[in-house]
Amino acid sequence: MADWYARWGKRVLDVAGAGLGLLLLSPLLGGTALAVLLCLGRPILFRQERAGHGGVPFTLLKFRSMRDGPGDDAERLTPFGRRLRASALDELPQLLNVLWGEMSLVGPRPLPMAYNARYTQRQARRLMARPGLAGVAQAAGRNALPWTERLEMDARYAEAIRLRTDLHAIAGTALILLSGRGVSAPGHATMPRFDPAMDTASKESSRIL
Template sequence: MSGSARRTAYSALKRGLDIGSSGIALVLLSPIMIVVGVLVAARLGRPVLFAQQRPGLKGKVFRLYKFRTMKNLDLSRGLVTDEQRLTKFGQGLRSTSLDELPTLVNVFRGEMSIVGPRPLLVQYLDRYTPEQARRHDVRPGITGLAQVSGRNSLTWQEKFDLDTEYVDRRSLILDLRILLRTVQTVLRREDISAEGEATAAEFLGSSPRNTQTE
């Protein structure tokens, strides 16, 4: 079997596994999602879900869903920055990855995969170098090689290098290894935020002065 045929077979099998695993997970985890949704409404208010446009395969934009982890923007109460709006409850959701559960809907619909480069912000699209933009040659994932190799402790360039490495090396064996390492990362609650950030600093491009992390 040629390399292109193997890649086509892998993509088809992976998509089937994504549909099956996300569908089963949505059913089995629905009680947990209901409880988390109620807690988010009680602790952070409505809306319960955070929805934001993100670029997916070939840069096509879709709407990503997560549970909210931040309070609403409120100038009168001094809730302006991400650091000010992120609560301990929200940090707990992020550290356990429970905020990611609604993203399974994106996987089921074909906008994402279980494993792949994380979908970043739409405004970053015109800031990538051609090499960095190769991260969009595959569907974005809930977890990926960069997420199990340092997560938000990595620099942007380190993450992009890992993203393109995944694009070049992707296989079911590598996906399985990433999933196993993801479990370890979640249990250890490692590298959730970049130093001094609620999540990560903005990516401003790849000039020498722009060395922020995600």
């Protein structure tokens, strides 16, 4: 059963779920696009190259939540953008990425291509799975989780893809989104960049304390 699901059952579920989601959520997608246009102007969509299955790059789609111009994330993130991110409505265009086969409904979140060279051999196993909209790390705490914990969860998921795990991840991610928890990492507007050296220093500091 598990092998059947990993080989082609998961993809069938992805196509059916993404297609149905785009159809049912089309009014919400249209309303969100209009809100972005009115609050932030054009472009409505944010596009960025991310690492897909096997580390192969693809263009991730999101509704734009930051204004253009200089400054870090905290400076460019507007009150509207914060609400958009908290609701996760900015992620809905990724249903197209799922439909096109670049992403899955469930899997490790797609991260920047530059991170591929920073992973340990163990962490790089996350690239064995197609990146997803929802995931086990998102269900466990979203951006509030430290990088090492998130990447280990992703690696374990990629090693054993199961229908039951995917269903739990979808339900858990939905609960996290409804609660509003984990929108950003503590002390950050979004999520800090993955830096193995800083992560190691943080762990050493916590041991001392």
